[in-house]
Amino acid sequence: MTFTGALFDFSGTLFRIEPVRSWLRTVLDECGLRVGPRVFERYVRELTSAGALPGGPAPECVPHHLAAAWADRDRSAELHREAYTGLARQVALPDPGLYDALYARHMSPAAWRPYPDAERVLRGLRRDGVAIGVVSNIGWDLRPVFHAHGLDSLVDAYVLSFEHGVQKPDARLFRTACALLDREPARVVMVGDDRRADGGAAALGCAVRFVEHLPVEERPDGLHALGLTRTA
Structure with a gap:
């Protein structure tokens, strides 16, 4: 797909x-x-x-x-x-x-490091014309992390649990993200490391892909290996 x-x-x-x-x-x-x-x-x-x-x-x-x-x-x-x-x-x-x-x-x-292939995959999706959102269970504003590491220009929307009073796997967070991206859930993929929390996107009809929550040095190409992009 x-x-x-x-x-x-x-x-x-x-x-x-x-x-x-x-x-x-x-x-x-x-x-x-x-x-x-x-x-x-x-x-x-x-x-x-x-x-x-x-x-x-x-x-x-x-x-x-x-x-x-x-x-x-x-x-x-x-x-x-x-x-x-x-x-x-x-x-x-x-x-x-x-x-x-x-x-x-x-x-x-x-205190944060991007995974080695994060920028490569996000840029590849951008070149493919794919809208990108970040959906996180979190209690603070992570946008400065993306800005400091030069990845903020690659994200179209952020849906953060503490700003909505809702935690994954509640489908409302994923629904909000799809709406902000103006994309039908059936044409959206959710990528995460938590099978319960991130798997909640499946209730909307989103595809779901998982990576392992490993130290940066131990997961150099986990995102790229998912095959999400045509050009990365």
């Missing part, structure tokens, strides 16, 4: 967040805090286990008092911050200001 529209997830699909180790190291350095190597590695392990880095490893266990915020974390900026700073606070870091600093760091464009 020839698609006239393509929707992409953000985290784990087009971009990947930095590892927990560099996330923590950058924030400690910016805050002028020094900890020994053993303590640092313990913090890395504990933050990883807690699932405190948005876009990073999932929590091994969500505390009861955060369960409601976690379930609806992508419906609003407030719930997203509450959920992730709450997870981070399970780890006894040396300064109480670090929790907000860590949360702020994950929203920085410098």
Whole structure:
């Protein structure tokens, strides 16, 4: 089938967040805090286990008092911050200001890297005349990330869960994206890394394709391998 529209997830699909180790190291350095190597590695392990880095490893266990915020974390900026700073606070870091600093760091464009083939595929779709949208479960505005990495000109529409109060797999997000692109869902493909969340597009009749949520170095051509473009 020839698609006239393509929707992409953000985290784990087009971009990947930095590892927990560099996330923590950058924030400690910016805050002028020094900890020994053993303590640092313990913090890395504990933050990883807690699932405190948005876009990073999932929590091994969500505390009861955060369960409601976690379930609806992508419906609003407030719930997203509450959920992730709450997870981070399970780890006894040396300064109480670090929790907000860590949360702020994950929203920085410098904390994100595009997958090696992301620009190639997006440009190929653009040359093919395909309209492009980004549909993301997220609690903050990711547009500056695309701008900083020079990919914003390749995206026609952004549909972000926190701006609509709706999370994938709710079909309303995908319907909104198709409407913004002025494309019929049956001629649109959704690309993501989460089979449940991104698979929700199938309810509208969209085709769905999946990539693996891997570190950037381990997935050099996962998007290109989907064969979405004629010219890339």
